[in-house]
Structures are given as structure tokens and as C-alpha cells.
Amino acid sequence: MASPRHILTAVAWPYASGPRHIGHVAGFGVPSDVFSRYQRMAGNNVLMVSGTDEHGTPILVAADKEGLTPKGLADRYNKVITEDLRGLGLTYDLFTRTSTRNHYSIAQEIFLGLHRNGYVVPKTMMGAVSPSTGRTLPDRYIEGTCPICNYDGARGDQCDNCGNQLDPSDLINPVSKINGETPRFVEEEHYFLDLPAFSEALGSWLQSKGGDWRPNVLKFSLNLVDDLRPRAITRDIDWGVPVPLEGWRDRNDKRLYVWFDAVIGYLSASVEWARRSGDPDAWKAWWHNPDAESYYFMGKDNVVFHSVIWPALLLGYGGKGNRGGAPGELGELNLPSEVVSSEYLTMEGKKFSSSRSVVIFVKDFLARYDADALRYYLATAGPETSDTNFTWDEFLRRNNDELVAGWGNLVNRSVSMAAKNFGEIPAQGELLDVDREVLAASKAAFAPVGELLNRAKQKAAITEAMTVVAAANKYLSDTAPWKLKGEDDRARQATILHTALQLVDDCKALLTPFLPHSSQTVHELLGNVGEWSGGPRIDQVSEDGNDDYSVLQGDYKTAAVWASRPIAAATKLATPTPIFTKLDPSIVEEELARLESP
Numbered sequence: 094m095a096s097p098r099h100i101l102t103a104v105a106w107p108y109a110s111g112p113r114h115i116g117h118v119a120g121f122g123v124p125s126d127v128f129s130r131y132q133r134m135a136g137n138n139v140l141m142v143s144g145t146d147e148h149g150t151p152i153l154v155a156a157d158k159e160g161l162t163p164k165g166l167a168d169r170y171n172k173v174i175t176e177d178l179r180g181l182g183l184t185y186d187l188f189t190r191t192s193t194r195n196h197y198s199i200a201q202e203i204f205l206g207l208h209r210n211g212y213v214v215p216k217t218m219m220g221a222v223s224p225s226t227g228r229t230l231p232d233r234y235i236e237g238t239c240p241i242c243n244y245d246g247a248r249g250d251q252c253d254n255c256g257n258q259l260d261p262s263d264l265i266n267p268v269s270k271i272n273g274e275t276p277r278f279v280e281e282e283h284y285f286l287d288l289p290a291f292s293e294a295l296g297s298w299l300q301s302k303g304g305d306w307r308p309n310v311l312k313f314s315l316n317l318v319d320d321l322r323p324r325a326i327t328r329d330i331d332w333g334v335p336v337p338l339e340g341w342r343d344r345n346d347k348r349l350y351v352w353f354d355a356v357i358g359y360l361s362a363s364v365e366w367a368r369r370s371g372d373p374d375a376w377k378a379w380w381h382n383p384d385a386e387s388y389y390f391m392g393k394d395n396v397v398f399h400s401v402i403w404p405a406l407l408l409g410y411g412g413k414g415n416r417g418g419a420p421g422e423l424g425e426l427n428l429p430s431e432v433v434s435s436e437y438l439t440m441e442g443k444k445f446s447s448s449r450s451v452v453i454f455v456k457d458f459l460a461r462y463d464a465d466a467l468r469y470y471l472a473t474a475g476p477e478t479s480d481t482n483f484t485w486d487e488f489l490r491r492n493n494d495e496l497v498a499g500w501g502n503l504v505n506r507s508v509s510m511a512a513k514n515f516g517e518i519p520a521q522g523e524l525l526d527v528d529r530e531v532l533a534a535s536k537a538a539f540a541p542v543g544e545l546l547n548r549a550k551q552k553a554a555i556t557e558a559m560t561v562v563a564a565a566n567k568y569l570s571d572t573a574p575w576k577l578k579g580e581d582d583r584a585r586q587a588t589i590l591h592t593a594l595q596l597v598d599d600c601k602a603l604l605t606p607f608l609p610h611s612s613q614t615v616h617e618l619l620g621n622v623g624e625w626s627g628g629p630r631i632d633q634v635s636e637d638g639n640d641d642y643s644v645l646q647g648d649y650k651t652a653a654v655w656a657s658r659p660i661a662a663a664t665k666l667a668t669p670t671p672i673f674t675k676l677d678p679s680i681v682e683e684e685l686a687r688l689e690s691p
């Protein structure tokens with residue numbers, strides 16, 4: 094076996110301005126967990142980190158609306174989101190938040206390192222202010238016509254039509270999305286990240302990724318590098334990480350821009366995880382070791398931050414841009430191995446929208462349906478490489494026809510028949526060709542399915558795993574062990590059922606990254622005790638001088654391994670219970686009615 098790899102799974106940080114819907118978790122949540130669970134089963138050292146992104150003006154706007162302080166609002170949605178992610182069984186080694194002292198100090202250290210190396214420069218810019226409140230208007234709350242392509246729904250931060258980054262003052266006929274007024278532009282002093290100083294380093298780094306990355310992610314990123322402009326990394330706002338420079342540190346109206354501090358979260362969460370694990374230097378195995386790998390999971394609207402901006406920050410902190418320089422106290426840090434971006438999921442043909450109730454929040458989904466049913470849907474029909482559409486019809490069909498009638502039925506009839514006739518895993522007698530062939534095919538599936546999972550080709554991986562389920566169901570139908578009733582047939586019946594249970598055990602392992610909850614149930618049905626595929630827990634933690642907060646973490650060194658393991662005859666079988674819930678077709682109409690009535 095190859096020696097274990099160090100794999101950082103860096104998962105996009107959900108924004109804590111409200112509850113998250115299934116479109117969000119389709120992009121960042123489930124794919125990153127499938128990947129991490131597989132890598133752990135394959136024996137690798139995985140560090141999966143993220144947290145809630147809690148700064149920026151949208152948090153202030155939402156807090157005003159709910160009558161809370163920004164911190165109060167972030168507390169509320171950090172809690173909701175943490176519970177959602179636990180419900181989905183997402184195995185974060187640490188899911189924390191950006192309002193920790195640890196995060197503040199690391200974000201400031203990265204800023205200072207960039208500043209020391211000359212990549213952060215002061216500049217004045219025209220900032221938009223609301224004439225009625227006097228408050229700074231966030232870029233994305235200003236809409237107008239794109240000066241480059243004339244698209245009339247461009248936002249103050251970028252144009253979704255041509256993909257160019259914009260400043261609000263670039264827009265033609267800018268209007269505030271909050272109240273429709275025309276913003277006033279005033280001169281503001283800010284610090285800018287000198288992105289053009291990284292165009293060569295970024296370009297050659299991205300060029301080296303050809304063949305590994307999803308083609309649309311690479312193409313999009315290379316286009317961005319062709320036209321880099323300095324980008325403001327401070328903001329006129331009183332909520333966020335203070336700017337750690339003389340004359341700025343104590344100002345209450347200047348903070349680091351939210352996107353700047355949020356991408357640094359991958360590093361700060363790794364450092365926090367290491368401290369909590371008892372070895373404060375443990376994070377370095379994933380960030381300094383040149384052989385360590387890192388995979389960043391997100392929806393496509395976040396690609397620019399992970400394939401251009403975060404690598405630029407890492408290069409600049411390490412002194413690797415055009416202006417040179419030397420690494421700061423955190424050392425030279427690894428660039429992403431791959432940016433794994435999903436496309437968009439729509440809902441019944443429409444864009445998800447909380448305000449227009451084209452939405453189902455994770456919490457509501459999990460209150461009515463199994464987490465594995467959603468995980469299965471997203472793995473088989475999610476937006477891995479192209480936009481896809483969630484429909485309740487399709488959800489019902491996949492749940493009932495594929496999970497319940499396919500995989501669930503294989504487990505149920507194999508375990509029930511063996512339990513009824515033998516009460517335990519029966520002994521395996523002489524094997525016939527039909528037995529040998531199906532067992533060999535099942536055992537052989539681990540290599541190709543594992544290779545697909547390693548490349549984050551999850552749709553192909555689950556399709557391949559489900560062909561083993563189909564082959565096992567066909568084996569049972571062909572050999573029809575229920576017809577073998579006489580004493581003479583008992584040994585043959587035992588062999589067939591032993592074979593069927595071995596296939597169930599193999600499929601349980603092959604499906605564990607996708608369906609961890611039901612795989613645990615199957616593990617127990619086969620007479621095993623203890624944890625097969627563990628999940629995360631919510632713990633209350635604290636840091637010096639700060640309030641308690643909750644994090645998601647867990648010990649995932651559970652029994653699951655990526656291999657066919659021989660089952661043991663004479664193991665007592667548990668009482669069979671269905672592993673999936675068959676849904677009544679009426680749920681489709683009920684859910685569609687919910688969509689229509691806000």
C-alpha cells in the first residue's frame with residue numbers, strides 16, 4: 094500500500110446572514126464530505142476545515158432587519174448552520190467561525206506579511222454612500238449597467254454577464270438595491286492588494302494545472318489572470334477585522350474587507366484545529382510539507398477567490414510575486430492543489446431565492462426526509478460539472494426506485510432470508526462460477542470507484558458503485574435461494590446467502606462516502622457492533638477572553654476501510670429493518686404547494 098497522503102479538504106465558508114438552502118450544500122457541503130470520507134477510508138490523513146463567514150455589510154443589513162447586533166445575528170446563524178451540517182453528516186475536523194480571536198490574529202498576520210513585502214498599497218477610491226443613512230453601500234448592493242458589455246444587471250463588485258470585476262463607481266446609472274436611491278460617491282482612503290504583481294506567478298501556476306482541474310474552472314481562472322487590477326482589501330465599515338497598521342488599528346470606521354479575511358479562514362481554522370488537538374504545530378503537515386495536497390470545494394460563484402485571490406495572498410505572504418520579499422512567521426504556505434468547483438443547482442427550473450420562496454432550507458429538508466436521500470440525490474443528479482435542476486418528482490423517483498427498490502431491497506432480502514433460515518451469516522460451501530464471478534466483480538470495483546472518488550468524479554463513482562448493487566440483485570434473482578427448500582439444497586442455499594451478504598458488505602463500503610448513515614445501519618444489520626462511519630458532533634469551546642462558541646468536530650478514525658473484507662460465518666444477524674423510507678407520491682404536490690405559498 095502507498096504511504097498515507099496529507100490531504101487538506103478546504104470547504105467554502107457559508108455566509109452567516111441566514112439559513113442555508115440545499116443549493117448551497119450541493120456546491121460546497123456534500124461533495125467535500127464524500128471526498129474526505131473516501132480519502133480517510135483509503136488510509137490518508139485528511140484535515141477538513143471551514144466555518145461560518147461572519148463579516149461584511151450583508152450581515153449588518155440582515156441584523157438591522159432582525160433587530161440584532163451583527164454579532165448576535167452571526168451567533169444565531171452560526172448555530173443554525175452548524176446544526177444543518179451536522180444533520181447532513183459532514184465530517185469537518187473543525188467547523189469554526191471568522192469571529193474568533195485566532196482568526197483575527199491570523200488574518201492580520203497575513204495582511205502584515207503582504208504589507209511588509211510591498212503587495213499592499215494605499216490608494217484613494219470613490220466609495221458609494223447611501224444619502225439617506227450616511228452608511229457605506231456594499232458593492233454588491235449597487236446595481237447598474239456594465240461599462241464593458243452594457244449588461245444592465247451588473248453589480249458593483251462584478252458583472253455576471255461578462256465576468257469582469259468592477260468598482261461601484263464604474264457602473265452606468267448606479268442604484269442602491271436596498272432602497273432604490275442613487276448612491277453618493279465620496280473619496281475614501283483604502284489599502285489595495287497589488288494583484289497585477291502576481292500575474293506571472295499565477296499564470297504559470299495555473300498553466301501547470303492543465304489536465305488535473307475541471308476544464309471550465311481552469312479556463313475561467315486563466316481568463317481572470319489576463320486582466321488583473323489592484324483590488325481594495327479594506328472597507329468603510331465598523332464590523333470586521335481591524336486593519337493592523339499604525340493610525341488604522343484603532344479606527345472604528347475601517348476594517349479588512351470581508352472576502353479578504355474569509356479566505357484566510359482555511360489557514361486560521363487549521364491552526365485552531367491544531368491547537369485544539371494538543372499539538373499546536375500539527376497544521377504544518379498540511380501547509381508546509383511540499384507533498385501535502387489541498388482541495389478547495391465551492392460553488393462556481395466563488396472560483397475567483399480560490400483560484401486567483403487566495404493563491405495571490407499565499408504567494409505574496411511567501412514573497413513570491415514580482416516584488417519579491419520573504420515569508421512571514423507562518424512560513425511559506427502551500428498553494429491549492431485543485432479548485433473543485435460545482436456549477437449551480439436550480440429548484441424546479443428556477444434560481445433559488447429565499448425572498449421569493451423558491452427554496453428549501455436544509456433544516457426543513459432534514460425534518461421531512463433522510464439525510465442520505467438528499468446526499469444520494471446530490472451525488473447522482475447534482476451540479477458536478479454542469480448546472481442541474483432539483484425537482485421533487487426526480488427526488489421521489491430516485492429515492493423510491495433507486496435507493497429503496499435497488500440498494501434497500503438488496504439489503505432487506507439478503508439479511509431477512511439469512512436471518513429467517515439461519516439466524517446468522519451461513520457458512521460458505523463450494524463456490525460455483527456464478528458465485529465466483531459476482532464476488533470477483535464486486536471486489537474489483539474498489540479500484541475504479543476509488544480512483545474516480547480520488548479525482549472528485551463523484552457522479553461517475555456512485556454510478557459505478559450502483560452497478561455492483563444491480564449485479565448483486567440480479568445474482569439473487571438468478572440463483573433464487575428462496576426456491577431451495579429441501580435438506581439437500583440447504584448447503585447451496587447457505588452458500589448463495591453467504592455470497593449475497595458478502596456483496597451487501599462490499600456495497601456498504603463502496604457507498605459509505607455517499608451514504609454514511611445507512612451504511613452504519615447495514616453494518617449493524619450484518620451483526621457488527623460499534624462505529625463504522627462516524628459523524629460530527631457539536632462541542633462548546635472557548636478561547637481566552639472570548640465567549641463560548643460551538644464548533645463541529647469529530648473523531649473519524651472509525652472502522653470504515655476502502656476494501657472488500659471477508660465476512661465471518663456464524664456472526665449473529667440483527668433483526669432486519671428497512672434502511673430507507675419509501676415516500677408517498679403525494680409529497681410532490683405538498684412540496685410544490687409549499688413553494689407557491691410563501
Ligand SMILES: [Zn+2]
Binds near residue numbers: 240242244254
Ligand atoms: Zn459586463
